[in-house]
Amino acid sequence: MTTELSYPFDSEYIIRKKRSIRKNLLSQNRKWIEKRIAILGGSTTTDIKDILELFLLDAGIKPVFYESEFGKYWEEVIFDNSRLCDFKPDLIFIHTSRHNLTFLPSITNSEDEITLMLERQYKHFEQMWNHLSDKYHCPIIQNNMEKPYYRLLGNKDVSDIHGHTNFINRLNAKFYEYAQAHENFFIHDIDYLSSQYGLDEWQNPLYWYMYKYSLCVPAIPLFAYSLSSIIKAIYGLNKKAIVLDLDNTLWGGVIGDDGVEGIQLGPELPMGQAYSDFQNYLLQLKKMGIVLNICSKNDMENAIAGLNHPDSSLSPEDFACIIANWENKDENIKHIAQRINLGLDSLVFIDDNPAEREIVRRNLPDVAVPQIQKIEDYIRIIDHSRFFEAALITQDDINRNEMYKANFEREEFLRNFSSYDDYLKSLEMVATIRGFEPIYFDRIAQLCNKTNQFNLTTKRYSVAEIKEIAENDNYIHLYGTLQDKFGDNGLIGVIIGEKIKDELHIQLWLMSCRVFRRNMEYAMFDRLIEECLLRKIKYIHGYYYPTLKNRMVRDFYASIGFQKIREDDSGNTEWLFKVQEHTRLNEFIKVNR
Amino acid sequence: MNRIEILEKINHILKDVFDDDSLVVTESTELSDIEGWDSIAQITIIATIEKEFNVRFRLEDILETKSINKLIDFIEKELK
Numbered sequence: 001m002t003t004e005l006s007y008p009f010d011s012e013y014i015i016r017k018k019r020s021i022r023k024n025l026l027s028q029n030r031k032w033i034e035k036r037i038a039i040l041g042g043s044t045t046t047d048i049k050d051i052l053e054l055f056l057l058d059a060g061i062k063p064v065f066y067e068s069e070f071g072k073y074w075e076e077v078i079f080d081n082s083r084l085c086d087f088k089p090d091l092i093f094i095h096t097s098r099h100n101l102t103f104l105p106s107i108t109n110s111e112d113e114i115t116l117m118l119e120r121q122y123k124h125f126e127q128m129w130n131h132l133s134d135k136y137h138c139p140i141i142q143n144n145m146e147k148p149y150y151r152l153l154g155n156k157d158v159s160d161i162h163g164h165t166n167f168i169n170r171l172n173a174k175f176y177e178y179a180q181a182h183e184n185f186f187i188h189d190i191d192y193l194s195s196q197y198g199l200d201e202w203q204n205p206l207y208w209y210m211y212k213y214s215l216c217v218p219a220i221p222l223f224a225y226s227l228s229s230i231i232k233a234i235y236g237l238n239k240k241a242i243v244l245d246l247d248n249t250l251w252g253g254v255i256g257d258d259g260v261e262g263i264q265l266g267p268e269l270p271m272g273q274a275y276s277d278f279q280n281y282l283l284q285l286k287k288m289g290i291v292l293n294i295c296s297k298n299d300m301e302n303a304i305a306g307l308n309h310p311d312s313s314l315s316p317e318d319f320a321c322i323i324a325n326w327e328n329k330d331e332n333i334k335h336i337a338q339r340i341n342l343g344l345d346s347l348v349f350i351d352d353n354p355a356e357r358e359i360v361r362r363n364l365p366d367v368a369v370p371q372i373q374k375i376e377d378y379i380r381i382i383d384h385s386r387f388f389e390a391a392l393i394t395q396d397d398i399n400r401n402e403m404y405k406a407n408f409e410r411e412e413f414l415r416n417f418s419s420y421d422d423y424l425k426s427l428e429m430v431a432t433i434r435g436f437e438p439i440y441f442d443r444i445a446q447l448c449n450k451t452n453q454f455n456l457t458t459k460r461y462s463v464a465e466i467k468e469i470a471e472n473d474n475y476i477h478l479y480g481t482l483q484d485k486f487g488d489n490g491l492i493g494v495i496i497g498e499k500i501k502d503e504l505h506i507q508l509w510l511m512s513c514r515v516f517r518r519n520m521e522y523a524m525f526d527r528l529i530e531e532c533l534l535r536k537i538k539y540i541h542g543y544y545y546p547t548l549k550n551r552m553v554r555d556f557y558a559s560i561g562f563q564k565i566r567e568d569d570s571g572n573t574e575w576l577f578k579v580q581e582h583t584r585l586n587e588f589i590k591v592n593r
Numbered sequence: 594m595n596r597i598e599i600l601e602k603i604n605h606i607l608k609d610v611f612d613d614d615s616l617v618v619t620e621s622t623e624l625s626d627i628e629g630w631d632s633i634a635q636i637t638i639i640a641t642i643e644k645e646f647n648v649r650f651r652l653e654d655i656l657e658t659k660s661i662n663k664l665i666d667f668i669e670k671e672l673k
Binding site for chain 2: 016017019020023044046047206210217218
């Protein structure tokens with residue numbers, strides 16, 4: 001992660017140095033995720049595109065852009081502009097603003113007239129979204145409307161139906177209803193952003209008159225960063241876990257010196273309140289599925305004592321991993337990442353000590369380390385960094401922390417066994433393996449976008465694409481859920497294969513790291529073979545495309561009996577399996593169909 | 594700040610914006626002569642100059658400053 005592109009960034013610096021920043025990012029040796037992004041503008045989009053590119057590159061996404069002709073966002077959609085069609089976007093961003101409103105009430109309009117205007121204005125957009133969604137089946141990001149910088153009706157502009165602010169709020173509300181009902185449609189909240197930045201500055205008319213920018217140029221980095229966080233969320237690139245220090249991070253003071261009674265926490269005093277609010281904020285994040293961990297330079301008993309403080313909203317049970325020792329924090333954080341089976345780039349490290357932050361930043365450049373300084377700013381800085389922006393929050397996210405706990409219980413249980421097979425047998429595992437069902441489309445797409453380790457091809461799918469595959473008879477698709485006596489792991493495996501004549505080509509095979517080494521992959525393969533036999537498929541082709549993260553499955557196909565038939569210089573391999581030669585691999589899991 | 598110092602700073606800004614260390618402008622350079630200059634580059638330059646010198650352009654100022662020496666005139670005036 002490039003420091004200049006982390007919040008809070010120096011906007012002027014980014015605008016000024018955008019070309020050399022771009023050059024530096026592109027010179028990195030990374031396996032880029034290429035995405036085709038269409039920007040449909042109702043006003044100038046040039047710098048928005050340029051600076052969005054920087055934030056996306058920093059996240060590992062290499063964008064190929066399409067820009068509509070100036071202002072022609074609506075026409076290009078409704079009249080099926082051929083250049084746009086040929087572009088085949090992976091994602092569409094509609095950059096409109098209040099300047100694109102054609103119907104605005106005046107003081108002489110009646111209530112009915114205004115309602116009609118609202119309908120017409122809304123339909124103008126809805127028609128466009130439906131058309132895009134039917135044609136491209138890809139995520140659509142749409143700006144909501146920002147408020148005007150002047151209010152003809154003064155304070156009544158917001159409460160009176162003749163007010164433009166009131167009208168914009170009502171229009172936005174209709175946008176949100178659409179968003180709530182359509183999974184692949186995302187609102188970019190520039191109403192909030194312009195308010196955060198400062199509406200007067202954001203709407204400095206000079207930029208509209210001179211360059212037809214709907215916002216001031218210095219606000220563009222903030223805008224682009226905000227937009228990039230939605231795009232990162234859609235592709236599962238946001239953060240999933242936090243590692244927290246304790247002293248002066250979760251409470252005021254140093255517990256080793258001040259003792260449990262001496263730390264500042266709780267409702268009586270300002271400092272205590274600030275830390276309590278921060279703890280509550282973290283607790284809310286945990287409920288959304290963010291994994292909390294501790295890495296503190298303290299004796300373990302002091303750490304636990306602090307977390308058991310009567311005014312502490314967070315307790316030891318809220319954390320997946322608690323490390324309190326005197327070792328270097330970067331080593332500890334690496335250990336935590338392994339324990340919770342997440343990449344370092346999924347972690348955020350929060351520590352009030354700049355020296356500790358610097359060590360982690362230097363040694364673990366993939367970990368996000370925000371510059372927090374004053375307790376009263378912690379929440380704002382973490383929030384505005386948009387680390388945990390979510391495209392989808394599924395039930396699995398909400399249950400994630402319980403699942404970690406169950407996993408640790410399983411590890412304890414394993415210690416009772418001398419044979420691993422005996423352990424697996426006694427887990428009493430039950431799996432359900434079936435073709436894709438609508439209630440699981442979200443979770444399947446989420447897994448596709450987030451799973452990197454046990455992932456043979458790292459092909460990404462949107463919810464819409466999952467739905468299409470589920471309805472297409474030329475595909476064999478399977479999901480797998482797994483539970484055992486300790487708990488339910490939820491949906492953790494996905495296979496997608498395309499049937500061409502009497503051969504199956506596996507486009508996707510992934511499994512969540514939660515269920516490694518339980519034989520689930522064998523159970524899924526057995527089931528895949530059943531499906532192949534039903535459809536008279538003779539051969540299965542498997543493909544492995546190496547990435548920085550999926551080395552563990554490099555020889556997976558060999559381990560289940562495939563023969564390697566092709567390999568190229570980049571390490572991409574193709575494998576073949578004769579369906580007839582299969583014998584059952586799964587011994588320990590009871591499978592429900 | 595005198596005119597030479599202002600020119601120096603503007604030169605530095607232009608080097609960054611165009612990512613070209615060899616770029617050199619003089620008082621007599623017309624903005625449209627600069628290789629790669631367009632209206633979008635102009636906004637970047639305006640925004641950067643505002644921050645660098647702590648000055649504010651009005652609409653008419655932007656419309657009137659089409660050359661380096663006019664730009665320096667404007668900045669000099671604002672700094673007084």
